[in-house]
Amino acid sequence: MPGNETKPSSETPTHIALPAPTMWPMVTAFGITLLVTGLVTNLAVSVVGLVVALVGAVGWWRDVLPADRHEHVPVVPPSERAQPVQVAAGRVEHLKLGQAGHRVRVPAEIHPYSSGLKAGIAGGAVMAVLALGYGLIRHGSLWYPINLLSAAAVPTLATATTEQLRAFSSTGLAVGIFAHGVVSLLVGFVYAVMVPMFPRRGWLWAGIVLPLFWTGLFYGTSKFINPALAGRVDWPWFVVCQIAFGMVTGYVVARSERIETRQTWPLAARIGIESQEERE
Amino acid sequence: MPASSLNPAVPIPQAAAAERPSIPSILHEWVTTTDHKRLGLMYIMAGLLFFVISGCMAALIRVQLAFPNNDFLPPQMFNRMFTMHGTAMVFLVGMPIIAGLMNYLVPLMIGARDMAFPRLNAFGFWIFLFGGGLLYFSYLAAPGLSGAGSAPDVGWFAYSPLTGKAFSRGHSTDYWILSIMISGIGSIASAINVIVTVITMRCRGMTLMKMPMFVWIVLVVAYLIVIVLPPLTAAQIMLLLDRFLGAKFFDTQAGGSAVLWQHFFWIFGHPEVYVLILPGFAVATEIIPVFSRKPIFGYAVMVGASVMIGFISLGVWAHHMFTIGMSAMSNTFFATSTMLVGIPTGIKLFNWLGTMWGGKIRFKTPMLFCVAFLFQFLCAGLTGIMLAVAPFDWQLSDSYFVVAHFHYVLIGGLLFTIFGAIYYWFPKATGKLLSEKLGKWHFWVFLIGFNLTFGPLHIAGILGMPRRIYTYDVGRGWDVWNLLASIGVIFQAVGILFFVGNILWSLWKGKKAGDDPWDAWTLEWSTTSPPPPYNFEVLPEVRSRRPLWDLKHPTDPDWKYE
The missing domain is CATH 1.10.287 (Helix Hairpins)
Structure with a gap:
């Protein structure tokens, strides 16, 4: 037509x-x-x-x-038919991606998911070192923080005394490593996805704001998830560990090389009906 | 097809056409019409009539429950009231109003002259109406001719074995079965008509991905109806065989299964919820862009989400049956599938918000109803997800929490969008604008009333109040919530009075609407208000999803970007 x-x-x-x-x-x-x-x-x-x-x-x-x-x-x-459609007086100004005043923030480039994996491992390692340091300094035992973390899933640890928590537990060690590892990796992935979307001051968001959010969430729910930990947690140390994790994880993600996404492509190109090259 | 054949023709006498028609001739025209617009309006008017009747029943139920140990209604009448209220609201209010909107709007939106099967369309309407009449006829006929029973009193989902001959004497349950069954024929007829019309009669240039979202969504709804109504009909026939010929399908004492009925019913019943709410989505998806002055955000994803909702909704039925004691695997499957529905539904909510975001929003009455719908449907969705968690459902199944949840779906979701639709398309159908002032009174009073009624019922449910109880004792903590809920009904009734008054006033003294009062973009606004019998003098041709936008903005048409 x-x-x-x-x-x-x-x-x-x-x-x-x-x-x-x-x-x-x-x-x-x-x-x-x-x-x-x-x-x-x-x-x-x-x-x-x-x-x-x-x-x-x-x-x-x-x-x-x-x-x-x-x-x-x-x-x-x-005379009784529909009136012809009138041309509108105004014009439409189309905002372009990246143009001043454009409020949409589409992550046109992202960090690869593998960076989240690496960042999670790095952040988790630093956090573990700090937590173990806390155990040694405050309780004279490396096993104390590990057993405390495992208490969420190991019933015997959930009801253990402080002395028992200081002692080595193979189950506690296995569960603690597994839980800490999985959560660290998942949060690392979350960082990889979220860091490109922070409007500005990524270090502040990744290193401080998100750990504080997480700490708040844990503070509110820990008595349901891990009553043993909730009763014994040393909150200043906990916050320090979280911030250390956030800073290291955010740093590793931010250092990775960005890759282009297809967010700005039309749907047809994204699902492979037509190629982006053809449109360009 | 309406305009495809040329012989034999019925000429219209010119002299007769010029005269002022008499009331019998007007009645004759409406009774014999095959015009999709008239049939659509008849569906909507019949639905609104049943709405008023069923609404009055709901009000009586709330009067009974306003105070503890109340005896305003006899217990038997109370049972009949909630059964008739539920049955009528689903089958005689929601379904026909949806059918009416589909009938009225689909041909206009796709640039066609009529539905594919105009006579089947008329048949569908009449059999629905007679079916509805048969349901209410039970009040008179069941005791009068058979000497036992009255209106049905087995609840709107008529669980077995309560419906067995031993527990449901007389013919009241038979009236329920027969009336719903033949009304269902009308629904199937409408659905087939919509599918064929949309597939075969779109105007030139209107590919599937250029259809208005309303048409896409009602197409999904039509497919759902065709798929899910037959299981209900099959179960009803089995129940008839049980009751009339002594079959034992649902007779638990003779090797039958009461749970079998539940499966059959909810295989229909849960998709039915989506049959009811998806048209609400369709309406919101038309109204929100027009009053935000932006095209719908994420059209393709909205289409996908609609199809996904339709598909997933076919696999969630047993979440109504967590309390019967299913296997852990079944509980897990149905809980998971139910939660999955939240994903496409959430996509839709975000897309509506994305459409409004940055838009130049005009809070006219249709838009107000749609904005309220967004909030209320979100509440309904969240309580739905809560009920999808099997252990939570074990605690609250068949409590007033569930009653509050589904009223947030059907009133907060569907009815609000139906009101929005009426305010939006009334000018097209009648040529008159509804009063904005009365419309806003209607909106705010009804909004307050609705939330006052059904918000507190969540709490009553959490406090353990079972649904369908006739009355309750003092001191169980339910008193205040029930009183608040009953006070809310007064507000709702006043809101409805504003609505009815608005319609009557606007028909009499309303401002002329013109062809396109909302500066909208779909094809129905390109013809006169009301449209002529043939809809368009010449069938339109489109190049984008917003053909009127293209005409209004020739330097910046949509087809450049789609």
Whole structure:
């Protein structure tokens, strides 16, 4: 179609053929209703319903065979027709991605997910060192923080005394390494996804704000998740460990080389129906 | 197809056409019409009539429950009230109003003259109406002709074995079965018509991905109806066989299974919730962009989300049955699938917000209803996710928490968008604008009333109040919440009075709407208000999803970007 209009496919006719009004669908429906109503009233009602439904069906049949009955409806005069669509006075200014004033922040480039993996390992290692240091300095035991972390999943540790927590536990060690490792990796992935989206001062968000959010969340829920830890946690140390984790993880992610995303591509290109090169 | 055949023709007498028509001739025209617009309006008017009747029943239920140990209604009548209220609201209010909107709007939006099967369309309407009449006829006929029972009193999902002959004497349950069954024929007829119309009758240039979102969503709804109604009909036929011929499908004492009925019913029943709410989404997806002055955000993703909702909704039914004692695997599957529905639904919510974000929003009445819908449906969705957690559901199943949840879906979601739709398309259908002032009164009073009624019922449910109880003792902590809920009904009733008054006033004295009062973009606004019987003098041709935008902005048409 040339131009940009919703244009007529032909000249305006004087009459338009539409299906003729008919009572037979209503009669048929009424007959069917009577037919089933007879089940709960009287057989005679069903018999009448059957007759009415058959009459309706035959009438309907004759409406459409051998050809549809229709009526020629006169087209209303031009003065009563829809007014032509008026061209709008204003113009639309399209904002471009990255243009000043554009509020949309699409991560056109992201850090690879592998950076999240590395960052999670690095952040987790630093956090573990600090936590173990806390155990040694405050409780004279490397195992204390590990056992405390494992208490969420190991019932014997959840009810253990402080002395028992200071002692080595193979189950505590296995569970602690697993839990700390998995959570560190997952949070590392979250950092890899989120860091490009921070508007500015990424170090502040990654290193301080997110660890504080996490600490707040843990503070609110720890008595349900890990009552043993909640009762014994040293919050200043906990915050220091979290911030150290956040800073190291954010730093490792931020140092990784960014890769281009397809966020700015049209959907058709993204799902492979057409190539981006063709559009360009 | 409406305009495809030329013989034989029925000429219209010119002299008769010029005369002022008499009331019988007007009635005759409406009764024999096959025009999709008239049938659409008849569906909506019938739905609103049933809405008023069922709403009055709800009000009586709330009066009964306003105070502890109340005996405003007899217990038997109370059971009939909640059964008729629930049944009518789903089958005789929600479904027909949706069918009416689909009928009225789909041909106009896709640039067609009528539905694919106009006579089937008329048949669908009439059989729905007679089915509805049959349901209410039970009040008169069940005791009058059969000597037992009255209106159905087995709840809207009619669980077995309560529906067995031993527990449900007389014919009231039979009326429930038969009326729903034949109304279902009308729904199937409408759905088939919508599918064929959308697939085969779109105007030139309107590819599937250029259809208005409304049309896309009702297409999904139509497919859902065709898929999920037959299981209900099958179960109803089995129940009829149980009741009339002594079959034992659901007779637990003779080797039948009451749980089988639950499976059959909810295979229909849960997708039915989406059949009801998806058209609400469709309405919001039309109204929000127009009143935000922006195209819909993420059209393709919205289409995908609609299809996904339809698909996933077919696999969630047993979350209504967590309390029957299913296997851990079944519980896990249905909990997971139920939560999965939250993903496409969440996508939609974000896309509506994305559409509004940065838009030049006009808070006219249709938009107000849609904004309220966003908040209320979010609440409904969140409580739905809570109920999808099987252990949580074990505590609150069949409590007023569930009642509050699904009323937030069906009133906070569906009814609010239906009101929005009526305010939005009333000018197209009648040529008159509804009063904004009365509309805003309607909105705010109804909003307060709705939330006052159903917000507190969440708490009553958490405090252990079971649904469907006739009354309750003092001192269980439920008193204040029930009183608040009943006070809310007064506000809702006043809101509805504003609505009815607005319609009557606007029909009588309303401002003329013109062809396109909202500066909208879809094809229905390119014809007159009300449209002529043939919709368009010449069938349109489109190049984008917003054909009227293209015409209004020839230097910056949408088709450059789609």
